[in-house]
Amino acid sequence: MLDAHAPARWQSLRPDLVTPNAEEAAALLDTSVGTDRAGSFVDHRAELMARTGAGAVVVTLDKDGTVLLVDGKPAHRTWAVAVPENRCAGAGDTFVAALTAAVLDAMPLTGAVEFAQAAADVVLRSPGTSVCRCPELRARLGGEGSGVLSRDQFVATVRRERASGARVVFTNGCFDVLHAGHIACLNEAKNLGDILVVAVNSDSSVRSLKGPERPVNTAGDRCAVLAALSCVDHVTVFDEDTPAELLRATEPQLYVKGGDYSPEMLPETAVVTEYGGQVRVLDYLADHSTTTMIDRIRGRVGER
Incomplete structure (x- = not known):
């Protein structure tokens, strides 16, 4: 070096x-x-x-x-x-x-x-x-003094950031096992505005979406890892399958998702469009997914 x-x-x-x-x-x-x-x-x-x-x-x-x-x-x-x-x-x-x-x-x-x-x-x-x-x-x-907020704190904080003139970028996901694809997307999202906020699916929400064996990591652990990233400013947990209600409550200027989606696929698009925000799909980093990574790990354990 x-x-x-x-x-x-x-x-x-x-x-x-x-x-x-x-x-x-x-x-x-x-x-x-x-x-x-x-x-x-x-x-x-x-x-x-x-x-x-x-x-x-x-x-x-x-x-x-x-x-x-x-x-x-x-x-x-x-x-x-x-x-x-x-x-x-x-x-x-x-x-x-x-x-x-x-x-x-x-x-x-x-x-x-x-x-x-x-x-x-x-x-x-x-x-x-x-x-x-x-x-x-x-x-x-370790997350002390980090950007992990309760739902009410998150809503108040995002509203305050917007009122101060900051361009707020909002994204969401399970983020069960953080990998290179997540990091690339979060960095790209941060580059699109001043403040990056992340809504994380609760454990029960992840089980509903991904099955009974998920999540691998608890919501607290997943939030702590995200909050430790310098590109992420504020994090919260939501229980619903989609963050539509959080979007209505905070009205961020930009809502972004990873490149394995399209705006037409997202139920949140109608909500964001209704209050005058924008939806952006980020670049897709191939061969990076949490499910694939977990399957690979489990396969290696099974070979021993």
């Missing part, structure tokens, strides 16, 4: 991972970087990887979080907590230190950058120069 002001100088070493900041990454490119810095770096992924010789690039974007670029895989964003500039001291060093620890522990890169962002967020929440200590990091990753 390489963290250097001029990563191109180390190209011949073929590092596994480089972590330039936005200014350093821009200096590697011949073209200018637009206002959508993350999008610009995603567009120039091949050039960044070629000029650094790296297998993966994480560009740190200060207040805009980070973007992870790996050849052949969807780009992965993290989002930093919004804080005043005087609270940013040390966050970049904390991010790189935590990322290094996670990579050395063989954590998958998407998980590693989320872990590192959580550590940086701990520092960002403290005034002045600070360090991330284990108790605070455990609390951040």
Whole structure:
């Protein structure tokens, strides 16, 4: 792993991972970087990887979080907590230190950058120069003070976000075993607005939809994992088969679902259209589904 002001100088070493900041990454490119810095770096992924010789690039974007670029895989964003500039001291060093620890522990890169962002967020929440200590990091990753809300809190929070002028993106699902397809969709959804809110099917709702052997993970665990993702701002649980009533109560500007659906297939489309919102179907990431993953795991256990 390489963290250097001029990563191109180390190209011949073929590092596994480089972590330039936005200014350093821009200096590697011949073209200018637009206002959508993350999008610009995603567009120039091949050039960044070629000029650094790296297998993966994480560009740190200060207040805009980070973007992870790996050849052949969807780009992965993290989002930093919004804080005043005087609270940013040390966050970049904390991010790189935590990322290094996670990579050395063989954590998958998407998980590693989320872990590192959580550590940086701990520092960002403290005034002045600070360090991330284990108790605070455990609390951040364990859901304490996270975005998991009761139904009433969720409705009030979404209404408040909309009233403040934020563009709210709403999605829902079981999220029983979180996988790469979920992560890609959630990242894409976050990119479409300012606030991403997620409604999670309750355990009884999952059983109604998926059968008596589901869910594998309880609603509390599923919500905690989602809330730990930097792209997710608020999470709640709903008991119905669809989130139609929550949509009516919150009226988010954008309702999104994964690419294995179409707007015509969604019973929620009529509700969203009625109050003037938009429905968007996200890109489909093939060969990623919770059911397939569970079947594969059970098959391997049965072979032993």
